Amino acid sequence: MITVRTAGLALAAALLLSGCSANDALQRVEQVKQEAGKAMLPTIALGECTNLEIPETESGSQVSSIPKTDCAQPHGWEAYAEKEYPLDASYPGETAVQDEAGDFCSGEFETFLGVDYDSSEMELQYLYPTQDTWTSLNDRTLTCLVGSSSNDVVGSLKGTQR
Numbered sequence: 001m002i003t004v005r006t007a008g009l010a011l012a013a014a015l016l017l018s019g020c021s022a023n024d025a026l027q028r029v030e031q032v033k034q035e036a037g038k039a040m041l042p043t044i045a046l047g048e049c050t051n052l053e054i055p056e057t058e059s060g061s062q063v064s065s066i067p068k069t070d071c072a073q074p075h076g077w078e079a080y081a082e083k084e085y086p087l088d089a090s091y092p093g094e095t096a097v098q099d100e101a102g103d104f105c106s107g108e109f110e111t112f113l114g115v116d117y118d119s120s121e122m123e124l125q126y127l128y129p130t131q132d133t134w135t136s137l138n139d140r141t142l143t144c145l146v147g148s149s150s151n152d153v154v155g156s157l158k159g160t161q162r
Contacts, residue, residue, distance in 0.1 A: 041137050042066045044127075044145075046082060049075040051151050054125050063127060071156055077125065077147035078157055081108035085140035091131050097142070101126040105144035113146065114161040121162050122146050 042065045044050055049071040052063065069075045083104050092100075105126045110116045117124055125145040133139035147153050 041133065041139055041141075043141075044068065044079045044143060046079050047071075047156070049078045049147075049153075049156075050145075051076050052145075054145075054149060062130070066127075072154065074151055075147070075153055076149060076151040077145040078153070079143055080112040080146050080158070081105060081144040083142045085129075085142075087138060087140060089140070091129075091134040094130065097128045101128045101142045101144075104142055108144055109146065112158055114159045122157060123148055 042063055044052075044066045049069050050066050051069050052066055054077075071078060081104070083100075091097075105124055106117050109120070109124055113120055113122065123146070125147075127141075127143040127145070129139035129141065146157050
């Protein structure tokens with residue numbers, strides 16, 4: 001946090017000295033802070049694979065890192081879809097976010113795998129922002145994961161109809 005604040009103040013001073021208005025400088029400082037917050041989030045890109053251990057509980061659990069693995073090697077999960085909330089949106093609440101993630105990921109499942117979720121042998125999981133990550137890290141991303149908790153998937157699941 002100190003680094004972001006220090007970098008932001010230095011940026012604001014540089015912009016003010018270069019002839020930008022104070023309002024422009026503050027907007028740019030805010031943008032730097034938002035981007036810095038995003039960089040601190042654990043992320044996984046679409047098409048990347050992981051052996052992230054996902055507890056088998058009804059309630060979500062916090063993820064502090066997402067270990068990536070080569071999709072050609074045995075793994076558990078592949079990121080197949082994501083959805084972004086607008087940066088200026090208010091946190092809709094954990095239940096609403098979970099419901100939206102479930103609906104969105106289920107809807108994208110068939111498009112990715114080529115078979116609907118109820119007919120598939122694969123599992124569906126998702127990562128979603130909490131009130132804390134929404135507020136402190138500007139986390140606005142729902143990420144859908146497909147795979148198996150047994151970590152025995154090899155290769156991409158795209159179009160496999162499994």
